[in-house]
Amino acid sequence: MPLRLDSAQxxxxxxxxDLLGAKRESSKDVNDTVASIISDVRARGDVAVxxxxxxxxxxxxxxxxxxxxxxxxxxxAARVPGHVRxxxxxxxxxxxxxxxKQKPQDHxxxxxxxxxxxxxxxxVDAVGIYVPGGLASYPSSVLxxxxxxxxxxxxxxxxxxxxxxxxxxxxxxAAAQIAxxxxxxxxxxxxxxxxxxxxxxxxxxxxxxxxxxxAYVAAAKRQVFGQVGIDMIAGPSEVLVIADDSANPAxxxxxxxxxxxxxxxxxxxxxxxxxxxxxxxxxxxxxxxxLLPKQTIAREGWxxxxxxxxxxxxxxxxxxxxxxxxxxxxxxxxDPQALVPKIRHAGAIFLGHHTPEAIGDYVGGSNHVLPxxxxxxxxxxxxxxxxxxxxxLLGCTPSSLSALxxxxxxxxxxxxxxxxxxxxxxxxxx
Amino acid sequence: MPLRLDSAQxxxxxxxxDLLGAKRESSKDVNDTVASIISDVRARGDVAVxxxxxxxxxxxxxxxxxxxxxxxxxxxAARVPGHVRxxxxxxxxxxxxxxxKQKPQDHxxxxxxxxxxxxxxxxVDAVGIYVPGGLASYPSSVLxxxxxxxxxxxxxxxxxxxxxxxxxxxxxxAAAQIAxxxxxxxxxxxxxxxxxxxxxxxxxxxxxxxxxxxAYVAAAKRQVFGQVGIDMIAGPSEVLVIADDSANPAxxxxxxxxxxxxxxxxxxxxxxxxxxxxxxxxxxxxxxxxLLPKQTIAREGWxxxxxxxxxxxxxxxxxxxxxxxxxxxxxxxxDPQALVPKIRHAGAIFLGHHTPEAIGDYVGGSNHVLPxxxxxxxxxxxxxxxxxxxxxLLGCTPSSLSALxxxxxxxxxxxxxxxxxxxxxxxxxx
Numbered sequence: 075m076p077l078r079l080d081s082a083q084x085x086x087x088x089x090x091x092d093l094l095g096a097k098r099e100s101s102k103d104v105n106d107t108v109a110s111i112i113s114d115v116r117a118r119g120d121v122a123v124x125x126x127x128x129x130x131x132x133x134x135x136x137x138x139x140x141x142x143x144x145x146x147x148x149x150x151a152a153r154v155p156g157h158v159r160x161x162x163x164x165x166x167x168x169x170x171x172x173x174x175k176q177k178p179q180d181h182x183x184x185x186x187x188x189x190x191x192x193x194x195x196x197x198v199d200a201v202g203i204y205v206p207g208g209l210a211s212y213p214s215s216v217l218x219x220x221x222x223x224x225x226x227x228x229x230x231x232x233x234x235x236x237x238x239x240x241x242x243x244x245x246x247x248a249a250a251q252i253a254x255x256x257x258x259x260x261x262x263x264x265x266x267x268x269x270x271x272x273x274x275x276x277x278x279x280x281x282x283x284x285x286x287x288x289a290y291v292a293a294a295k296r297q298v299f300g301q302v303g304i305d306m307i308a309g310p311s312e313v314l315v316i317a318d319d320s321a322n323p324a325x326x327x328x329x330x331x332x333x334x335x336x337x338x339x340x341x342x343x344x345x346x347x348x349x350x351x352x353x354x355x356x357x358x359x360x361x362x363x364x365l366l367p368k369q370t371i372a373r374e375g376w377x378x379x380x381x382x383x384x385x386x387x388x389x390x391x392x393x394x395x396x397x398x399x400x401x402x403x404x405x406x407x408x409d410p411q412a413l414v415p416k417i418r419h420a421g422a423i424f425l426g427h428h429t430p431e432a433i434g435d436y437v438g439g440s441n442h443v444l445p446x447x448x449x450x451x452x453x454x455x456x457x458x459x460x461x462x463x464x465x466x467l468l469g470c471t472p473s474s475l476s477a478l479x480x481x482x483x484x485x486x487x488x489x490x491x492x493x494x495x496x497x498x499x500x501x502x503x504x
Numbered sequence: 505m506p507l508r509l510d511s512a513q514x515x516x517x518x519x520x521x522d523l524l525g526a527k528r529e530s531s532k533d534v535n536d537t538v539a540s541i542i543s544d545v546r547a548r549g550d551v552a553v554x555x556x557x558x559x560x561x562x563x564x565x566x567x568x569x570x571x572x573x574x575x576x577x578x579x580x581a582a583r584v585p586g587h588v589r590x591x592x593x594x595x596x597x598x599x600x601x602x603x604x605k606q607k608p609q610d611h612x613x614x615x616x617x618x619x620x621x622x623x624x625x626x627x628v629d630a631v632g633i634y635v636p637g638g639l640a641s642y643p644s645s646v647l648x649x650x651x652x653x654x655x656x657x658x659x660x661x662x663x664x665x666x667x668x669x670x671x672x673x674x675x676x677x678a679a680a681q682i683a684x685x686x687x688x689x690x691x692x693x694x695x696x697x698x699x700x701x702x703x704x705x706x707x708x709x710x711x712x713x714x715x716x717x718x719a720y721v722a723a724a725k726r727q728v729f730g731q732v733g734i735d736m737i738a739g740p741s742e743v744l745v746i747a748d749d750s751a752n753p754a755x756x757x758x759x760x761x762x763x764x765x766x767x768x769x770x771x772x773x774x775x776x777x778x779x780x781x782x783x784x785x786x787x788x789x790x791x792x793x794x795l796l797p798k799q800t801i802a803r804e805g806w807x808x809x810x811x812x813x814x815x816x817x818x819x820x821x822x823x824x825x826x827x828x829x830x831x832x833x834x835x836x837x838x839d840p841q842a843l844v845p846k847i848r849h850a851g852a853i854f855l856g857h858h859t860p861e862a863i864g865d866y867v868g869g870s871n872h873v874l875p876x877x878x879x880x881x882x883x884x885x886x887x888x889x890x891x892x893x894x895x896x897l898l899g900c901t902p903s904s905l906s907a908l909x910x911x912x913x914x915x916x917x918x919x920x921x922x923x924x925x926x927x928x929x930x931x932x933x934x
Contacts (some may be wrong), residue, residue: 105535142906161911168537172621175611183605190855191869196848198882212919245918296726300737303882328927335923367922370684405641410899417895418626425620425899428931432924433900436912439621440896450734451711452628454894464884465847466870469840469855472865481591482866487677488588489642492797493765494862497758501858 076342076359076380078352081390090383094448098310098339098379099289107292108264115268120276126265131207131238135260140276142247142258150244151251154156159248165437166252172439176458177225183466187477190469195462197227197304199270200278202270202283203255204248207236207262213249214435218442218456219285220253226461231255232270232280237264262287271298276286284456286443305460309447310339313431314400314420316391316413317355319348321406322427326351327358329404332432334375335368341379341400345391352382377395392416399450402431422452476502505771506786506810510779511820517674519699522812522828524878528718528740528769529802538694538723546905550706555697561637561668564671565690568758570706572677572688576741580674581681592643595867596682599651602869607655612897617907618830620899625892628733630708632700633685634715635676637666637692643679644865648872648886649715650683656891661685661712662700666692692717697724701732714886716873735890739877742828743861744841745848746821747785749778751836752857756781757788759834762862764805765798771809773828775821829880832861851880906932 079089114122120137127135135201146188151159182192203219206212223231231253235246237260250258259268259277267287273279280486283295295304313333315326330342347350359376360412361367392413395403399419407413410425417423421444435442443456470478479498488496509519544552550567557565581589612622633649636642646663653661663680665672669689680688689707691699697717703709713725713731743763745756760772776782789806793799796823815821822843825833829849837843840855847853851874854861865872873886900908909928916925 075819110910121915142665158914161914164908164911165915171615175613175621176623179556181605185601185869186827189868191605193606193887194844199848214915214919241926242609243918289515296729299726299729300879303879304912309730324933325927328923328930332921332923332927335921355601362926368920372923396862414624414897418629419893422896422898425897428902429898429900430905430927430931431910432916432921432927433905433908434898435906435924436915438619438898438900439615440898444896446891447730449730449733450893450895453895455896457623459889463875463880463882464848464887465880466852466864466874466885467844467855467863468852468859468868468870470859470868472858475858475860475863478594478863478867481594482863484588484591485595485644485866488591488673489644490798491762491765491862493758493762493802494865495756496792496796497762497862501755501860 076376076382079381079383081383081385088108090394098341100104104293108297109289110266112268112294112297115265115274116138116272118272123269123274125266127261130263131236133237133240133260137276140259140261142260144256147247147251147258150242151248154394155346156246158245162249162252162479165214166217166221168437168439169217169441170225172224173222173458178459178462188474190467192467194465194467196352196465197229198281198461198463199228200230200280200471201228201461202280203231203233203234204266204281204283204287204291206287207234207242208238211243213243213245214442216246216249217253220250220255222441222458223455223461224254226458228461230257232257232259232277234259234261234266234270236266238259248421264290265293265417267291267298271302281360282461284460305443306445306449306453306503310341311336311446312341312400313402313404314343314345314395314398315404315406316395317344317346317348317351318388318389319351320350320408323351323354323358325427325430326355326406327362330355330359330376330380331362331366331372332430334380335366335372337371337375339379340375342376343381343383345383345385345394347385347388347391349384351386356382377479388413389416395420397447401444401446401450402412404429404431419450421445421455506806506812509811511813511815520824521583526772529922534723536852538720538727541694542698542724542727545695545704546702549704552693553695553699553704556693557691557781558662558695561666563667563670563690567706570689570691572690574686574794577677577681577688580672581678583674584647584678588675592647592675592679594680595644598867598869599647599871600655603652603655603888608889608892618901618904620897622897624895624897626895627659628711628735628891628893629658630660630710631658631891632710632713633661633663634696634713634717634721635663635665636717637672637798638668638798641673641676643673643675644872645715646676647683650680652687652871652888653891654884656888658891661686662687662689662707664689664691664696664700666690666696694724697721697728701728712891714890719883721889735873735886736875736879736883741766741876742770742771742830743832743834744775744825744828745772745834745836746818746825747776747778747781747836748818749781750838751781753781753784753788755857755860756785756836757792760785760789760806760810761792761796761802762860765796765802767801767805769809770805772806773811773813775813775815775824777818777821779814782814786812818843819846827848829878831874831876831880834859834861849880851875851885857904
């Protein structure tokens with residue numbers, strides 16, 4: 075059974091805090107292993123990458139077959155049925171249309187002293203996209219990483235995807251083809267991150283690495299951060315459904331199950347003002363789980379990490395939502411917009427009864443790479459800005475420099491940086 | 505002598521690559537030390553923070569004196585001379601005016617299918633600002649971190665600043681007062697980062713930690729990333745001056761020296777189309793160094809890491825600038841705007857002969873916390889966006905859900921996530 079809480083219980087605060095604090099990932103320390111993989115790749119390049127790939131993925135690659143050839147990509151993509159290809163194209167086009175609206179504007183102006191100030195945005199040159207293989211192999215993630223990069227104007231996108239036992243979901247390559255990616259390597263794990271960050275003979279280094287992966291990938295991204303940019307450290311996925319008595323229990327249950335079927339610590343929480351709905355959803359989850367192909371994974375996730383919480387009001391639900399800072403928040407009420415301003419911390423908010431979270435995973439147009447594990451307190455979902463950077467512009471005229479010189483030289487003096495002060499005063503005609 | 509290169513030399517490419525690849529920081533591995541400091545703070549809280557502070561900073565604090573009292577702040581700030589206070593106020597006001605222009609706009613719209621899509625920006629709740637103490641103790645950095653946070657709407661700003669031997673530059677506390685910061689702890693190092701990230705009895709945890717620090721601080725920020733957000737991993741500072749024959753050699757030399765006086769791996773590079781200017785600047789640096797209070801530090805930095813490079817054209821200078829991806833780029837020409845579009849990777853660009861980099865450190869209005877160590881390839885300077893996060897909004901109507909259902913269910917099928925598909929199909933009236 076999942077956890078059942080009621081905000082009226084005297085020990086609610088303690089039990090809710092315990093829920094928030096519960097670990098959903100094994101904290102296996104892979105840092106040392108990852109550090110040695112990274113130094114091996116830096117020292118031996120492609121030979122190390124091939125060896126590690128063959129060992130961890132039970133593959134048989136050589137330095138010269140790390141990359142998929144154009145023929146291999148075309149052949150695999152051609153095996154994908156037409157309706158799947160069309161679905162991926164629809165997803166691509168909608169993601170592209172939405173992300174194009176995220177492009178930032180340069181802003182350069184002159185202030186009343188005559189100082190030119192500005193922010194100019196430019197694209198990152200080269201990006202590496204990590205796409206998981208094996209169990210959680212998602213062509214939609216190819217699009218969610220590649221499309222914002224393209225929209226940002228990134229000129230080179232290198233994709234890595236491990237092929238356990240030499241196998242790959244051909245829809246991954248079809249999605250890459252639709253997204254216009256031609257540089258694809260059959261590698262994964264920390265060795266792939268290291269190759270992207272530092273470069274090898276066959277793989278030119280990139281400037282930023284994005285995309286989710288397992289504990290080794292996460293540790294590798296953490297370690298190469300600074301050498302390259304990274305998007306975030308991905309954790310287990312989660313959904314919070316806020317519902318009142320207008321919600322359909324079967325629909326809510328389906329959404330909780332959809333999250334739980336990810337496994338690997340994925341968490342589904344229902345917060346509702348309606349005790350009857352709470353009971354009905356609990357029963358519906360049981361009923362629907364029995365019909366699901368992945369019922370074992372989903373049931374384990376639901377029973378271990380799931381929770382149904384009854385609260386006194388939607389305002390209280392919003393307060394809990396802010397403390398949970400969930401990756402996904404669904405508002406299953408008739409007037410979802412009324413609650414939106416009260417929910418400050420969420421990766422994405424899904425509005426109303428007809429917006430299951432899964433529609434956002436694929437074809438809504440918004441990005442499904444979102445902050446997990448309470449990081450919506452400080453982080454945003456993947457977007458165009460992640461593939462751009464802002465350069466400040468500053469320009470003084472002789473008179474504006476003159477007007478600003480005194481306070482600048484004063485602060486330089488307080489900071490014991492006389493050379494700073496002199497670089498200003500030497501320009502004044504005194 | 506600093507390095508002298510000429511792009512016409514046959515071995516230029518190799519020598520320039522060596523310059524790019526040269527390490528400017530000792531790569532002392534402090535990860536294990538930092539990991540044990542973090543677990544100590546998590547386990548023992550304030551007692552550990554006080555013990556570590558007394559050990560590393562030769563201070564004598566107790567859990568109850570970690571925070572500066574309001575009286576202590578007021579008393580120290582009152583010791584700061586009026587003209588310094590006025591200079592800091594000018595800096596504050598200009599930084600605030602510029603950063604207010606960085607506030608992002610929400611954007612919510614409905615597409616032609618009737619799907620509501622949007623991006624909504626909200627402030628991070630609580631931010632911790634790390635301000636170095638001791639050698640490099642900069643009140644300007646207090647403003648550069650605090651002002652964008654305030655402009656973003658952050659409601660709680662906690663500042664930490666180590667006080668080696670119990671001493672603090674009172675201008676630090678004056679700057680904090682001007683910036684409206686009232687929560688200040690006399691702690692630093694990895695223990696301060698751990699206290700901010702995880703919280704102790706006396707220090708409530710924050711959501712994001714920003715600000716520069718030494719190798720221990722950098723390693724701690726890397727390790728707590730995910731638990732909290734961080735801004736960046738700061739490295740040694742650097743300036744690249746691009747100059748043609750219109751530049752004043754004494755002014756350029758002063759700017760190169762201003763960078764070099766930071767020490768700790770700071771790098772000054774001149775790239776010029778004019779061999780005569782190259783010689784003149786080299787001689788001017790020698791002449792001005794002899795007059796500088798910090799000449800030992802600046803001379804060491806200049807001789808170890810400095811470089812003067814002559815090139816055939818300003819276009820070639822821009823190409824090198826993109827490969828260097830410098831924190832600061834000065835364009836010391838009569839028409840700096842002509843070169844701006846060609847420089848894609850730079851933390852900040854300073855326009856023309858009358859814009860020494862130091863003016864941007866203090867009172868220009870732009871932020872002086874900028875990407876170092878070639879990270880301008882993928883990172884931006886600190887700004888208002890660093891203290892906000894974007895929530896995606898997605899809303900379907902019954903008809904738009906119906907229109908999008910088929911491709912979404914198809915992709916869910918390819919990803920072997922039937923529960924995802926069912927959460928959509930269960931809502932269709934079929």
